[in-house]
Amino acid sequence: MxxxxxxxxxxxxxxxxxxxxxxxxxxxxxxxxxxxxxxxxxxxxxxxxxxxxxxxxxxxxxxxxxxxxxxxxxxxxxxxxxxxxxxxxxxxxxxxxxxxxxxxxxxxxxxxxxxxxxxxxxxxxxxxxxxxxxxxxxxxxxxxxxxxxxxxxxxxxxxxxxxxxxxxxxxxxEFQGGAPDGFTSGHRQAVLVLDEELSIVGQTESAALWLDLLQRAPRPYNGVPAEVLNVAAQLMAVECGVDAHPARSRVHVGSGVWASLSAAG
Structure with missing residues (x-):
């Protein structure tokens, strides 16, 4: 003890x-x-x-x-x-x-x-x-x-x-310090499409810039950010009635900048 x-x-x-x-x-x-x-x-x-x-x-x-x-x-x-x-x-x-x-x-x-x-x-x-x-x-x-x-x-x-x-x-x-000029100026809204196994099956061209800023999952799923897996899994939890919180998160991506992720069926 x-x-x-x-x-x-x-x-x-x-x-x-x-x-x-x-x-x-x-x-x-x-x-x-x-x-x-x-x-x-x-x-x-x-x-x-x-x-x-x-x-x-x-x-x-x-x-x-x-x-x-x-x-x-x-x-x-x-x-x-x-x-x-x-x-x-x-x-x-x-x-x-x-x-x-x-x-x-x-x-x-x-x-x-x-x-x-x-x-x-x-x-x-x-x-x-x-x-x-x-x-x-x-x-x-x-x-x-x-x-x-x-x-x-x-x-x-x-x-x-x-x-x-x-x-x-x-x-x-993480809120301290402003972002450098142009830190996310080229980062337009992005869309990822995931299947039921949480694998990416499609994405908009604008997604690549955001994916580079998020935390990648370990191999062999290092192409899918861990935050994306979590927000998609929350949507599944809502759909099966386990939890009622929205399938949304805010993620710090550096230099006082935050990304907003949300999932929809």
Missing amino acids: TSQWALRRCLDRVEELGGAGLESHAYRAGVLGELHAVVGHDAWVWPLADPVTTVGVAPMAQGPFAGELPALISLRYRTAVNRWTALPVNPSRAVSLKQRVGDVPGRSALWGFLSRYGVVDVLSIAFADRWGLWGWLELWRGQGRSDFSIAEAQGLQTMSAAIATGLRNCSAR
Whole structure:
């Protein structure tokens, strides 16, 4: 069991990272390094979120699932169990998959996908405050590991308020500094057409300039920005009645410039 001293030390380090002026990727990487010592895990997924629509942006992940990334994102958005929009917030509470479904993991539509990768449990938490939802984190444990314990979930909860503040501060810093002249002067409105597997099957000529500014998914889907996958998956979630938030997000693309993404059927 993690000691109270270790939890206090981890919280101190998380708070220090929050005040270090880091951009969001570096901040999340630093926090994950600290969390690993108190809540062991084998893989993880950590998107930021549009604080109003809750749609994921700028995702970071580490795990064996890159070859099925569109399927993972689609299933996660359409799975009600421990969905970030249904997790407790203010205060945030970490909830494991096994804690939620007991001995019937198949209650989660994501379980078939997870079990193919030997995942035994997933610990989920949403980082929110009175200004909105700033992201969510999911920690995965693989074969040979125990399920996440109540104590480990409580340890993660101890960090939640500081992490929410850190994520919000990262977002606020993205508004600082104006765009260079002509930064997006040639970037006209663009349209992408995706199929049900979230593969791009068509696009307007103007899309290429925007795609270069968005975060590409890992191989073999590096031609599709991760933010596009998320906003399209949210549309699917709305269409099947899992969530009612609009399929829309705002994404920082650098130098104080933001892109607005929306999906329609």
